[in-house]
Amino acid sequence: MRSRLLHRRQRGFTLMEAVLVIMLTGVVAAMVGVFIRAPITGYVDQARRAELSDATDIALRRIAREVQRALPNSVRVDATGQVLEFLPVSAGGRYRAAPEMDGSGNFLDFDSTTDGSFAVLGPPVDVAAGSHLVVYNLGLPGADAYSGESRRVLTSAGNGLASLSYSVGGTQFPFASPSNRFQVIATPVTFLCRPLAGGAGSLRRYGGYAIQAAQPTSPSAAPLAGLSGSDNALLTNLVASCSFDHAVTSERNGLLTLTLTLTSDGESVTLLQQVHLDNSP
Incomplete structure (x- = not known):
């Protein structure tokens, strides 16, 4: 009698019980997947759009x-x-357009084909080597920085420059700036x-x-x-x-x-x- 009770206590799951548990687990997992799939898909889509x-x-x-x-x-x-x-501008300012009352002062003379320098009015400028000077670029034939009419190569380079020198090349800038402005480009x-x-x-x-x-x-x-x-x-x-x-x-x-x-x-x-x-x- 005792042996029979011990035998009953040691019995495990039957094959039918195991199959039933697996089937129920699969049904629950499928139901959970149906409800979770949409939020996960929505999250992935939202992350991709972001x-x-x-x-x-x-x-x-x-x-x-x-x-x-x-x-x-x-x-x-x-x-x-x-x-x-x-053409990105790296610096700019105003040039001296006329001499002082006593005739002194380094001004930009647009009537001269040899004048290649001027004093900077206002804060000094920083110029990297190989930069170009532009005055009154209109982007039109005869005053275009790309073609070179309103652009000259700067021979000045350094930080805190109070005057600039450039290569005239035998031809002065075609037009003066009404506001005496210049730009430095690279x-x-x-x-x-x-x-x-x-x-x-x-x-x-x-x-x-x-x-x-x-x-x-x-x-x-x-x-x-x-x-x-x-x-x-x-x-x-x-x-x-x-x-x-x-x-x-x-x-x-x-x-x-x-x-x-x-x-x-x-x-x-x-x-x-x-x-x-x-x-x-």
Whole structure:
């Protein structure tokens, strides 16, 4: 009798009981999965949209921040609306336009083809080696910094300069600035977008190349093809479409409209940003 009771106490689950437990566990897991799947999918989708929005916003803000430092009338966009170039200003000020009452003072003489220096009025300026001097750039034939009419190579370099010297080259600046302003520029900057379906395109920033009369538009041709490192930087990938539009809204103002679409896993985010340009030279 005792042996029979001990035998009953040591009995385990039957095969039927184990199968029933497995079936019930599967049903419960399936029911839980149905309720959890939607929130998890929604979270993943929301995270992907947030990443796309952040990447798009950062790229547009980067362009807007840099283009606000552009030399007046130097922003140019190619015919495709996918290549933007401008000349960033590194320093600026006012030049002495006339001598003192006693005839002293180093002023900029626009009637002289040999005068290549002037005194800086106001705070001194910092000039990096290889910079260029620009006076009254209109972005038009005869007064265009890209072609060289309103631009000269600076021979002065250093920090806290109270006077500047430049290479005249036998021809003085074509026009004096009504407000006696000058700008110091270095090398151009290009933002080049190459969109592809499904978000396989890219947006890159190029810099450090010589100023060209004609706008460079091909990443596989000079001068953009030979650039590397920080002079050929990827701003963002996943680019499905993009456009740059530059409109002159008045004689002294312009409007740059930037549109960028990023796509990932079938979802797209499109942002638009407008930048006011002060074209008063």
